[in-house]
Amino acid sequence: MNLEKRITPEFQEKKEKPEFLYHGSAFDVEVVNPKGEHKREEKENDVVFATPDIAFASMFLSPRSDDSWSDKGKYNDVYYIVCGDEKRFKKEDKGGFIYVFPGGSFKCDEEIGMGMSEWISVDSVTPIEKKYFPSGLVAMMENGVQVYFVTRKMLQEIKESEDHGMGILKNIKSENQKSGINPIDMFSERE
Numbered sequence: 480m481n482l483e484k485r486i487t488p489e490f491q492e493k494k495e496k497p498e499f500l501y502h503g504s505a506f507d508v509e510v511v512n513p514k515g516e517h518k519r520e521e522k523e524n525d526v527v528f529a530t531p532d533i534a535f536a537s538m539f540l541s542p543r544s545d546d547s548w549s550d551k552g553k554y555n556d557v558y559y560i561v562c563g564d565e566k567r568f569k570k571e572d573k574g575g576f577i578y579v580f581p582g583g584s585f586k587c588d589e590e591i592g593m594g595m596s597e598w599i600s601v602d603s604v605t606p607i608e609k610k611y612f613p614s615g616l617v618a619m620m621e622n623g624v625q626v627y628f629v630t631r632k633m634l635q636e637i638k639e640s641e642d643h644g645m646g647i648l649k650n651i652k653s654e655n656q657k658s659g660i661n662p663i664d665m666f667s668e669r670e
Contacts, residue, residue, distance in 0.1 A: 497582040500529035500598055502606070503539035505575040505615075512603045520591060526599040529580050534558045534622040535596050540575030540615035541568070548631070550638055553596065554645060557665035559625040559653075561644065563634030574613040578606035616654070623661050626654040 502511060513525035530536050535558055538551055549568075550561045562568045585598040612618035619626055627648060629637070637644030645666070655662040 496585065496587075497531045497598070499607075500531055500580045500582050500585055501533045501536035502527065502529045502578040502580055502604075503536035503575060504578065505540055505573065507576055507609075507611075510603050510605050511578065511580075513601055524601050526601055527580075527604050529585055529598045529600070529604075530593075530596050531598070532558070532596055533577060534619070534624050535593070536577050537612070537615070537618045537622040538624055540577070540612055540618050541572045548634070550634065550644070552643060553593065554643075555665045555667075557625055557663050558623065559627065559648070559665065560619065561627045561629055561634060561637055561648065563629055563631040565628035568628070569616070572615045574611065574618070575615055576609045576611055577618070579608040580604045580606055617660070620655050620658065620660040623663055625663055625665055627651055628654060 504511070511527050513527050528539075535553075538558060538560055548562065548564045552559055580600075581604075582598075584600040584602045584604065586600070587595055587598045589595055591597075616626060629651065633647065637647055640647065649666045653662060654660075
């Protein structure tokens with residue numbers, strides 16, 4: 480089985496349980512166990528997160544002690560990450576793994592977190608496949624995540640803006656544009 484996008488737009492529109500899901504991690508493991516360190520709401524159990532979108536999974540390859548120095552999201556169906564400390568990001572980026580999970584034990588609540596992009600399991604999950612990426616930054620860009628490095632002050636302005644920073648980001652070149660790796664114009668109208 481090749482690690483590739485298995486979830487088509489038609490599949491997403493039906494809102495069925497995915498046969499396969501992706502999970503990004505900085506760690507090489509044989510089994511992924513539920514954890515409670517990134518709960519989306521207070522009452523949530525310890526869970527394993529997964530997504531039908533490999534781009535979204537790639538955003539979790541680098542170690543993250545906290546998210547205070549970055550912001551992630553999806554705009555016009557394009558995932559993006561904004562980082563307020565390029566030096567720290569590159570220093571901490573040791574790459575990681577994207578795991579493929581069977582969809583069986585996963586559930587999704589469209590009203591929490593990233594909706595249909597975010598599935599959870601309260602059970603431990605054994606991957607059916609994994610792929611190592613030596614750089615989380617390159618993995619994100621290769622999978623279509625638009626990466627922006629900004630100053631800490633600009634990151635704060637983005638986080639505080641009413642439009643989630645889109646007015647600021649549309650005037651900045653992404654790392655994808657600078658490097659020529661999978662640049663996507665997330666600000667133009669999409670079909």
